Amino acid sequence: MPPASGETFEKLRPADGSLLCRGARSGAEDVAAAVDAARSAQPEWAALTPVERGRLVREIALALQARRDEATQLVVEETGKSEELARGEVDAAVEMGFFVAGEGRRLYGRTTTSAMPNRTVMAVRRPVGVAALIVSFNTPLPNYAWKAFPAVFCGNAAILKPSEHTPASAAFFGRLANELLPAGVLNVLHGLGDEVGPPLVEHAGVDLVSFTGSAETGRWINERAGRRLAKVVLELGGKNALVVCDDADLDRTVEWSLASAFSNAGQRCAAASRLVVFDSVYDEFRERLVAGARTYDAGPVISEESLERMLRSLDGASVVVGGERLDRPGWWLAPTVLENVPADAELSCRELFGPVTILYRVRDLDAAIALVNESPYGLTSAIHTASLHRAMRFADAAQAGVVVVNGGTHGSEPHMGFGGVKQSGTGWREAGIEALDVYTEWKYVNLIADPALT
Ligand code: NAD
Numbered sequence: 001m002p003p004a005s006g007e008t009f010e011k012l013r014p015a016d017g018s019l020l021c022r023g024a025r026s027g028a029e030d031v032a033a034a035v036d037a038a039r040s041a042q043p044e045w046a047a048l049t050p051v052e053r054g055r056l057v058r059e060i061a062l063a064l065q066a067r068r069d070e071a072t073q074l075v076v077e078e079t080g081k082s083e084e085l086a087r088g089e090v091d092a093a094v095e096m097g098f099f100v101a102g103e104g105r106r107l108y109g110r111t112t113t114s115a116m117p118n119r120t121v122m123a124v125r126r127p128v129g130v131a132a133l134i135v136s137f138n139t140p141l142p143n144y145a146w147k148a149f150p151a152v153f154c155g156n157a158a159i160l161k162p163s164e165h166t167p168a169s170a171a172f173f174g175r176l177a178n179e180l181l182p183a184g185v186l187n188v189l190h191g192l193g194d195e196v197g198p199p200l201v202e203h204a205g206v207d208l209v210s211f212t213g214s215a216e217t218g219r220w221i222n223e224r225a226g227r228r229l230a231k232v233v234l235e236l237g238g239k240n241a242l243v244v245c246d247d248a249d250l251d252r253t254v255e256w257s258l259a260s261a262f263s264n265a266g267q268r269c270a271a272a273s274r275l276v277v278f279d280s281v282y283d284e285f286r287e288r289l290v291a292g293a294r295t296y297d298a299g300p301v302i303s304e305e306s307l308e309r310m311l312r313s314l315d316g317a318s319v320v321v322g323g324e325r326l327d328r329p330g331w332w333l334a335p336t337v338l339e340n341v342p343a344d345a346e347l348s349c350r351e352l353f354g355p356v357t358i359l360y361r362v363r364d365l366d367a368a369i370a371l372v373n374e375s376p377y378g379l380t381s382a383i384h385t386a387s388l389h390r391a392m393r394f395a396d397a398a399q400a401g402v403v404v405v406n407g408g409t410h411g412s413e414p415h416m417g418f419g420g421v422k423q424s425g426t427g428w429r430e431a432g433i434e435a436l437d438v439y440t441e442w443k444y445v446n447l448i449a450d451p452a453l454t
Contacts, residue, residue: 004029009192011167014080014300016329023167026191028199031159034187035205038130038157041184046127046155054104057153059180061097064090064141064173071172075140078168080300080330081264092414093145096431099414100149103436120447125440127155128231129207132200134193134221136213137163137302138267138353144173146430147210152185154439156208159187161200163213165302193217201225210438211235212269212430214351215377215423222426233428233438235419237351238379240409241274241372243394245365246281248384252406254288260382260408261357262298262335269424270380270402270410273352276360276368286339286359290321293335298355300331307331310354314338317347320359343374351377365390373399379420380409401425 001024008022024030045053064071068090075086109124133147144160151158162170167190174188189196197217201209201224208231211221218234225232242260244253260272277285301307307325310333314323322336339359341347348358362368372381380402383394391405401420402412412418417429428438 001030001033003027003191004033009164011078011165012303013077014302014331015077017304017331020077021168023164024190026189026196030189030191031196031199031203034159034189034200035130035203037184037187038159039205041182042127042130042155042157045152045157045182045185048155049104050107050153050155051104053153053155054101056180057097057104057149058101060149060177061094061101063176063180064097065094067176068094071141071169074169074172078166079137079140079302082297082299085264085299089139089141092139093141096142096145096414097149099431100153100435103150103153103433107436114446116448118449120449122445122447123442124445125154125436126443128439128441129156130205131156131158131208131210131439132161132203132206133158134161134197134200134209134211134213135163136269137165138264138269140166140169141173143212144170146435147212148173148177148186150435151210151439152181154436156439157185157187159189159200159206161189161191161193161196164190164192197221198224202228204228206230208233208439214353218426232426233430234426235269235428235430236379236424237353237377238269238271238420238424239273239349239351239375239377240270240380240382240400241276241375242272242382242409243365243368243372243384244275244277244281244285245368245383245385245387245390246278247386247390248281249386249406250281250285250288253384254285254292256382256384256406256408257289257357258292258296258335260410262293262296262355263410265298265301265333266355266357267301267353268410270412271353271357272382272409273357274348274360274372274375275357276362276371278368279361279363282359282361286320286337289359290337293321293337296335298333298335301333301354302331304331306354307333310352310356313347313350313352314356317341322355343371349376365393369394369397373397375399376423377420378422379424380404382407382409401429
């Protein structure tokens with residue numbers, strides 16, 4: 001539908017700044033229409049069996065798979081990322097669909113005991129109702145898939161609010177899904193975050209707000225939706241650390257560090273924006289990292305505004321490599337490595353969400369763990385070491401929702417619960433069967449077989 005205002009916003013291509021498309025600039029009236037559509041569709045949708053809902057989710061995933069090339073090209077244009085990354089993301093979204101669809105034949109509940117004789121107690125999952133799904137731009141199709149598939153599979157009707165930076169992939173995903181789902185089950189609401197977001201978050205007809213984005217927006221959403229006691233699930237940012245011990249395989253560690261810090265132009269919640277390196281290998285690691293950063297093709301960041309924000313934060317910082325805008329159209333920041341940044345400085349604590357990482361020098365594992373944990377965030381973390389003892393100590397002590405030994409700080413999969421501690425989220429996990437906890441409520445059913453015996 002066209003937006004009630006009749007207004008649109010421009011979506012530009014990050015790789016060269018040219019116009020890709022216009023998005024509908026929705027507002028409160030459009031929110032009300034989407035919520036009405038969702039509320040009317042939800043009861044009938046929830047009445048279908050989980051097997052049938054799972055089948056339909058599988059059909060959507062298959063339709064996406066069949067249009068893999070088209071989806072890939074769309075994401076390349078919309079985000080400026082490489083074809084390889086975009087294709088990987090389409091495949092990841094498809095896999096999420098298959099994983100969720102499989103739950104149609106499970107969606108396990110529980111039974112439990114009772115102190116009363118003849119009483120059977122079952123815990124069963126029920127849909128929450130209408131879910132607002134508000135997502136970031138960074139990996140658009142997986143972001144839609146991680147929320148929309150489990151939300152509708154669980155029997156909710158959903159309103160997907162994509163980022164204003166990715167209207168094309170959201171429209172594509174919405175159309176594809178709506179060729180298979182009953183009308184009103186999955187609605188896509190385009191618009192600018194601060195215009196269409198608030199009326200959606202505050203609408204009394206929205207039972208659940210599931211949000212992936214910055215801590216700043218998440219905090220606002222939590223407050224506003226909290227006032228009306230809606231269920232709120234927040235997946236927020238990170239300032240993820242990768243630790244390099246003196247017994248690490250340096251070649252591999254450098255490769256993982258570059259990929260963790262710079263792939264997708266560092267626009268990953270799980271990006272390694274802090275590299276914590278043992279003193280004895282610091283200089284060698286730094287040299288190899290810098291050589292790799294010079295030739296790394298990170299791709300553009302999502303917008304001019306984002307690029308300028310990053311350049312402003314780098315002002316006055318000690319830049320080892322990068323730190324400047326590339327001389328070409330679009331929004332390209334050279335992969336950037338900083339050092340000599342105090343652990344409590346703003347740059348160390350604030351997520352930049354771009355191709356910028358900071359090197360820190362530490363004397364040993366204790367100092368590394370202390371530094372890793374000296375962060376307002378706690379999403380992911382990694383350690384590179386040959387020592388099982390060090391790996392296990394780190395896995396135990398790192399304050400993060402994900403720990404990786406000898407790998408990157410990113411790389412979650414559909415069956416793995418994902419989320420963080422501290423300001424990286426509010427305790428929920430997405431993907432995996434953990435996502436079922438987000439999109440369902442537990443109901444305890446007590447059955448007394450023979451009333452005469454109570
Ligand atoms: P953002 O917070 O600016 O925007 C996220 C979404 O919220 C967008 O759809 C935006 O339009 C919408 N929005 C903005 N203001 C709103 C408001 N007042 N009410 C409702 N919605 C509003 O974040 P971004 O720049 O799109 O994404 C980057 C952030 O997302 C980073 O912090 C990153 O770490 C985080 N992220 C987290 C995860 C995770 O799983 N934890 C995954 C991807 C990205």
